[in-house]
Amino acid sequence: MISSATAMRTSRTSIIGTVTDGLRALAIASFAAAACAAPYVPKDDATVLERLPVRPGDPIARELRQLRTELAANPRKRETAVRLAERYFELATSEGDPRYVGYAQAALKPWWDLPAPPLDVLVMRAILKQYSHDFSGAMRDLEAATREDAKNARAWSWRAAIHMVQADYEKAREDCVALQNVESELYAVGCMAYLDGTTGKAAAAHRALSAAFAKNADVPREVKVWVLTRLAEMSLRQGDVKQAEEHFRAAYFEPINDQFLLAAYADFLLDQGRPDEVIPLLVDWVKSDILLLRLALAEQALRAPKAREHIEALRSRFDAAALRGDKLHQQEEARFNLYLLGNKEKALALAQENWKLQREPRDARILLEAAFAMKDPKAAQEALDWLERSGHEDPVLRRTAEKLKALKR
């Protein structure tokens, strides 16, 4: 954030053009310099200022409206509250907009602070908590939920998810085993394969997941895309670039938009030194921070003129997040600092901070790469230990780790 004096200076420097507009450069007017230019009065009433992401006529919008009306009439009606929270959470993941998680939390308000809310609220509350990276709070709720109902597939799968993020593979395995008894084959196998694929058994995991997928081809598109993206990752870990690309392409041609797939596919192309193919993939996704990062990386590699503009946009978004005190984007921000700003020191600090919260392969990778850039193997010791302990196979990570260890000698 800039100080009032700096705001003044900026405005004075451009006074030649702007004072004539009668534009009073009140210092406060430039507040949130990260984000805004100067406030204005639109010339025309018909000027469209904002487009709502969910159109009012949309079936989802209609359902949400109906549920909200129902809940307003009776805020303690639990089934309605949980259903509304669920709908909002689904919207949060598909749109990538955290606002909806806030709306979901508001729906659960009567139960939010209870020590032992009913089971359905408990699970929903855990899901919302993990979204804000309150992993310990979420895990407490999920443990309570599986104690109360050992057949709760949803609670078990979220437990597995959180344990995976925290790199607690023993506990994740217990969760996947529990899931085998209560969930259909593909999901149970998917859980175990994801675990095995991360912990040094990518070939076996690939076989198991492929077989289960072949038997259960009749699944929703979202699931197909998920499975194919995981298969692609497992192929990469075995060093099979060609097979990985086949999986990515198969997933890409499913007629749904999936940010997770696009991010993974773009990363793959960047790693393969094919940034030119990233541009058409992501050109319509500048609204999404995580995809804009990949787009800017590709543009920089190609020395495309748009790179500058997109780097500035990312900078302003990270600044806005910093203003709020959020730590949700540290992995992305580390990558941004390392590769787009060349600020290695900050990148390493962010990657280390991120590692305290999240320990997935991608988190390890940015930590290793930032530490290597800083020629500081000690800073990435935990990631090196993790690589050793997990047996994770990804050749890119392994190579960086070797280079880093060579620095020690």
Add this chain to the structure above:
Amino acid sequence: MRTLLALLLLFAAALAHAHKPSDSYLAIRAEGANLSGQWDIALRDLDFAIGLDDSGDGDITWGEVKAHQADIAAYALARLKLRSGDADCPAHTTEFLVDDHSDGAYSVMRFAATCPREVTTLEITYSLFADLDPQHRGLLRLEHGVATRTAIFGPERATQSFELAKISALTQFVDYAREGVWHIWIGIDHILFLLSLLLPAVLVLDGGRWRFPPAFWDVFKIVTSFTVAHSITLSLAALGVISLPSRLVESAIATSVVLAALNNVFPVVHGRRWMVAFAFGLIHGFGFASVLRDLGLPQGALLIALVGFNLGVEVGQLAIVSAFLPFAYGLRASWFYRRLVFVGGSIAIAAVAGVWLIERAFNMKIISP
């Protein structure tokens, strides 16, 4: 479908946060018993809270926002309590605008509030959207004097108090003096005007010989009269005695630079350049005053700020003169100075200032310094 969401998470928890969460930006400036502020609130959030999209087409237009101005003000201001000591400071809106932030359009509400006494402790209670979106945050920026601090408001931290330190007269004086120095340093039009007048100063003949004292004396007269003149108008304008439209002032300043520079090439005014400095200095003073006004004049310490700022301008000016004079004096006899610096430099200055004049007078952008 239910498990799927967890499986998606397995890929990456952070990926889910592709967008910025809901924030509002609240800037408040405290001055004596008065508070002035600006509050930027996302249109999407306002639409969710009170409904803006009257046409129901998913687009929020300026017309729709305008129609809801009163609703927005009432809704927002009811969720912002400003208190000084144990008394409320009721707020009312003064201006309504919009702005584009990195994540979409925001309504921008400027407001003013008056407390019964000078504010020493400001207590702010923020509850905007607390019932609708507990993840929403209010990002406050509070200014007092030249001090700025920030705070984050959310449901867990809805009420926060801020001690507003008594600003000592000395700090205030130094702060404004610093702004004055800075302003002359970046105010390239003032520098060019001064330089145009100073360029010929070292070329004064005295009994057929170049000598330092007359040159120095000439510079002294020019700088002093410029200073006296702009101090007069700066004070008068800052105190609100006279006010001129800024477009006129800025255009006149550009004109003064053009004329001063051209006079070096096609001399009209010969010996009495200090009078030119005085006359145009009066105009430049209005320019300085607009900066001071934008900085915000402390009601309680008007004189301190005025004198501090003015002295800062003089110090900056003297620094430029003392850097210029030895250089010009040393080179005064050379072809380099007489042709290139004196004539070439004057023409260049006149050209740049000419462009400014067109820009300022016709309100258009040709070059942006």
